[in-house]
Amino acid sequence: MANTEAALKEIMTSIEGTIGVALVDYTSGMALGTAGGSKELDLTVAAAGNTDVVRAKVRTMEHLGLNEDIEDILITLGTQYHMIRLLRGRGTNGLFLYVALDKGRANLAMARHQLRKIENELEV
Known part of the structure; x- marks a missing residue:
């Protein structure tokens, strides 16, 4: 089982083209953890x-x-994909993973596959 920090790091390193990722509580709108990002994101x-x-x-x-x-909820921009993956595992109700991907480097099918795998290992 991976904790939040380990899961976010794994997303950053295992999903090609990841710009940034956040674990979010959608009842409050608060990010419980983040990795990556930039001035623009x-x-x-x-x-x-x-x-x-x-x-x-x-x-x-x-x-x-x-x-x-x-x-998943997928938003496509000119140069990026923004994926929202609602979590369904034990203790994750009301949470989602938000991942921003570089459209030129990312493979959506592989990103979805990796997120599903990481979600199953995540323990919040």
Whole structure:
């Protein structure tokens, strides 16, 4: 089992093209941990902003009567992918991983695969 810091480091090193990553509590919008980032990518601002995205999608699914779990939310920009992966493991309810990837270097299928693997090993 990996703790938060180890999991975030693993994401940074094992997923090609990772710019930054945050573990976020979407009830509060607070980042519980971050790795990477830059002047252009403030991970605490991204954590709070993406909390609104998650809340909106959960609310919309409730209004539609969709009884499904969200796996990933993907936002594509000109040069980046932003992935939001809602966590479902023991003790992770209400948490998500936010990962920003360089579009020119990242492989989305591999990134999703690695995130799923890391999620299964994460212990919060």
